[in-house]
Amino acid sequence: MSNKFDIIVIGAGPAGYVAAIRAAQLGFNTACIDDWTDAEGKAAPGGTCLNVGCIPSKALLDSSEKYAQASHEFADHGISTGKLSVDVKKMIARKDAIVKQLTGGVAGLFKANKITSIHGRGKLLQNKVVEVTDNAGNVSSYSAENIILATGSKPIDIPPAPVDNKLILDNAGALDISAIPKKLGVIGAGVIGLELGSVWSRLGSEVTIFEAAPDFLPPVDKQISREMFKVLTKKQGLDIKLGAMVSATKATKSSVTVSYNDKDGEQTAKFDKLIVAVGRKANVDGIVDDTVGLKFDDRGRIDVDDQCKTNVSGVYAIGDAVKGPMLAHKGSEEGVMVAEVIAGQHTKLNHDVIPWVIYTHPEIAWVGKNEEQCKEEGIPYKVGFFPFAANGRALAMNEKNGRVKMIAHKETDEVIGVHILGVSASELLAEAVLAMEFKASSEDIARTIHGHPTLNEAFHEAALAVDKRAIHKAN
Ligand code: FAD
Ligand code: NAD
Numbered sequence: 001m002s003n004k005f006d007i008i009v010i011g012a013g014p015a016g017y018v019a020a021i022r023a024a025q026l027g028f029n030t031a032c033i034d035d036w037t038d039a040e041g042k043a044a045p046g047g048t049c050l051n052v053g054c055i056p057s058k059a060l061l062d063s064s065e066k067y068a069q070a071s072h073e074f075a076d077h078g079i080s081t082g083k084l085s086v087d088v089k090k091m092i093a094r095k096d097a098i099v100k101q102l103t104g105g106v107a108g109l110f111k112a113n114k115i116t117s118i119h120g121r122g123k124l125l126q127n128k129v130v131e132v133t134d135n136a137g138n139v140s141s142y143s144a145e146n147i148i149l150a151t152g153s154k155p156i157d158i159p160p161a162p163v164d165n166k167l168i169l170d171n172a173g174a175l176d177i178s179a180i181p182k183k184l185g186v187i188g189a190g191v192i193g194l195e196l197g198s199v200w201s202r203l204g205s206e207v208t209i210f211e212a213a214p215d216f217l218p219p220v221d222k223q224i225s226r227e228m229f230k231v232l233t234k235k236q237g238l239d240i241k242l243g244a245m246v247s248a249t250k251a252t253k254s255s256v257t258v259s260y261n262d263k264d265g266e267q268t269a270k271f272d273k274l275i276v277a278v279g280r281k282a283n284v285d286g287i288v289d290d291t292v293g294l295k296f297d298d299r300g301r302i303d304v305d306d307q308c309k310t311n312v313s314g315v316y317a318i319g320d321a322v323k324g325p326m327l328a329h330k331g332s333e334e335g336v337m338v339a340e341v342i343a344g345q346h347t348k349l350n351h352d353v354i355p356w357v358i359y360t361h362p363e364i365a366w367v368g369k370n371e372e373q374c375k376e377e378g379i380p381y382k383v384g385f386f387p388f389a390a391n392g393r394a395l396a397m398n399e400k401n402g403r404v405k406m407i408a409h410k411e412t413d414e415v416i417g418v419h420i421l422g423v424s425a426s427e428l429l430a431e432a433v434l435a436m437e438f439k440a441s442s443e444d445i446a447r448t449i450h451g452h453p454t455l456n457e458a459f460h461e462a463a464l465a466v467d468k469r470a471i472h473k474a475n
Contacts, residue, residue, distance in 0.1 A: 005031045007342065008130050008144040010122040010287065012036070013047020014054075015319025015331030016150030017106050022339035023148075024113035031142060032115055033122040033132055036103075041135070043119040044103040045110070047152050048320070049328045052172040055102055057195050059095035060175060061359050064202035068361070076398055086203055088179055095175065118142070124149065124288040128314055146314045146342050149302060150335065151287050153280040153320035160259075161187055161249045161276045167256045168249060171196070174275040181205050181272035185258050187246050189216060191358050192277035194232070198360050201238055208269060210244040210260055212278075219356075221370035221405065221419040223385075228364055228421055231401055236361075249274065282321045297323065306348070308338050316342075330354055353436045357426040362402045365425035367433050368417035371407060380410035384442065384465030386458045388422045390473050393453040399423035404462040406432075406442060413441035413466075418459075428456055442466035 005028075009020045012034035020032040036051055038044040044051055070084055110117045120134040129143045155170040157163065165173035174196045180203045186193045189211035201207040217225040232238045244262040251257075256274045260267055282301040288294045295303040295311040302317035304310055310317050316338045319331030333349055340347040358364040374381040385405040388394035402422030408415050418432035435445055445463035450456050461470045468475040 003140070003142045005029050005116070005142065005144040007031075007146045007148060007339070008033065008122075008128075008142055009148040009150055010034075010124065010130065011047065011150035011152055011319070011321075012045035012106065012117075013150060013152045013319060013331065014049045014328040015152070015321075015335045016047065016148065017045055017109070017335075018332040019148050019150060019318060019335030019339050020115050021109055021113050022336045023342070024115050026339055026343045028339070028342070030113075030115045031118055031144070032110065033118045033120060033130065033142075035119070035121040037119075037135065038100075038103070043107070043117070044099075045106040045117065046099075046103040050102045050106065051099060052175055054328050056095045056099050056175045057171075057192075057199070058359060059098050060091065060199045061195060061361075063091045063094065064199045065361055068202035073398055086180065088177070088203070092176060092178065121286075123286060124292055124294070124315070126289065126291050146316065148335070148338055149287060149310075149315065149317040149321060150319045150331070151283045151321050153326055154283045155276065156279045156281050158187070158246070158276065158278055160246050161274065163276055164251070167251045167254075167272075168274045168276060170276055174277075177273060183208070183271045185210065185256070185269065185271035185274040186277060187258075187274065188212075188277040188279070189240050189242070190277060190279065193275070194358060194360050196275055196277065197238060198232075198236070201236060202361075206237075206239075208239040208241065208271070210246050210258070211240060211242050212245050214243040216240065216242060217358075217364075220358075220364060221366065221417075222372055223405065224364060224366070224370075224403075224419045224421045227402065228360070228362075231362065232360065235401075280320065280326055284321055299323075306351075307341050308334050309341075324351065325354060325356070327354065327356070350437065353433055355429050355433045357429065359426065362399065362422045363425035364419075364421050365429035366417070366419040367429060368415070368436055369407060370417055370419060374407060374416070379416065381407050381416065382410050382442075382466055383407055384462045384467070384470065386461035386465055386470055386473060388455070388458055391453075391455060391458045391461075393455050393457070394423065396453065397423060404428070404458045406445075406459075406462040406466055408442040408466045413443055415440055415442055415445070415463075418462075420459075422455070422458070424455055428459060431456060431459055 007023045007028045007030045009016045009032040023030040120132040163170045184205040186197045186209040189209045216229045246260045248259040297303045304322045318334035320326045337347040387403045389400040405419040407417035442463045450460040464470045
């Protein structure tokens, strides 16, 4: 094997592996270096997303949702099941099998695209040389015309709750709990806290979430986050403590006691497991030699321009390691863009139209601006919404919680934000993303025929409601 490539990608998460595949499609001799090792000691390309993020969390969310439905909803449909039980080990094994299938799939795609896959830890040196240290400590060197850094992110640690992945868990540990904890504590009511808190709550854990911020889900449209807070706390029984700052934890052999401060003063609570999910930070330690002179931003991320170029010529950076939302699809699209930019194309990414989803039940999904942002930025806007309680398909599915909310520019009618709380919001949002990418107006959507009965009729009705002419609700 030659040690010289057109492009070397460091990191095979959704940003890096997609960049490598697109680069190979464009005819570049490409190598991808990744250090993820699975429980059997084998290379497992796919990064955080495939190994301990998007995919395994959704596998457990789906299993636990099925259990929750069987426990609480089947009876409404006239189905009785007798006593239900959960085999957590089997649930985890199913999740692991999906991860294995997908990481194996990435390895297969590398082969099919003739990408050289190198397992080990890469470090960028001067003159676009990359030094790789394998698991056994052997060091080898490679070089390329262009380097793409895609080293991802890692969980933020907080001193009061040091992760040991026995009692105090990060996202990886939280996806591998082998028995349902009777009492589960979670620090952080962000995306991971709510998704993984939901998994274990549905399976029967009493879940308490400590959130330092006074508001619930600040990035989400207030009307949606308020409605979600009610569903999670009143209907699903999660105890979400806002404005609660954890000051210390004390772990014994089988439990962990959390000390926290909230509006009622200093208090303690005891749990069988505690998940720490207070955000993630760029994973950049030791990835580049100082002599390269790579610039980082004020938040420790690799500094890049809008085409993901760093300050070093021929060196690009993408995904969680750079600015922007830490989302798999954002990293992947940056990967495609960078490969095409290297090929001389003029690809750009539309940062205004990046979909967000929180996979609770019901799901929250949004794209574009929320009402609060429109007010802050002085954008004139009009709003239309439609509740799933008035949508026939949602009622047939016993899924009447939530709404579709559409925000359009008051003067041009262009859709500038769509916010959905409801079953399958993640899938429904795709229509909004496409509409916004094509700069559709609410009128365009109002004039588009939607199938009946479907959940996406709620999206159609929200567009009609922007102009106060929804059919199936009073305007
Ligand atoms: P990563 O996926 O972190 O991949 C980076 C890779 O680089 C890793 O394999 C790492 O081992 C490797 N690496 C790092 N340094 C080196 C080095 N020096 N040499 C060699 N290899 C190196 N996002 C969504 O869009 N949807 C979701 O539903 C979702 N769910 C999530 C659930 C959880 C629990 C978590 C933790 C995250 C979730 N995310 C989700 C976020 C998503 O996982 C990340 O945005 C995404 O993985 C970032 O991709 P990346 O390629 O930039 O980095
Ligand atoms: P997050 O930023 O979504 O939430 C962290 C929460 O912890 C915030 O609400 C913050 O106020 C709170 N917090 C911070 N410090 C605290 C402290 N000391 N005590 C109590 N609360 C504290 O971060 P996350 O949930 O860890 O997820 C990290 C990132 O991973 C997300 O931002 C997202 O980009 C990505 N992710 C995406 C998905 C998805 O797309 N569905 C799912 C999981 C993760």
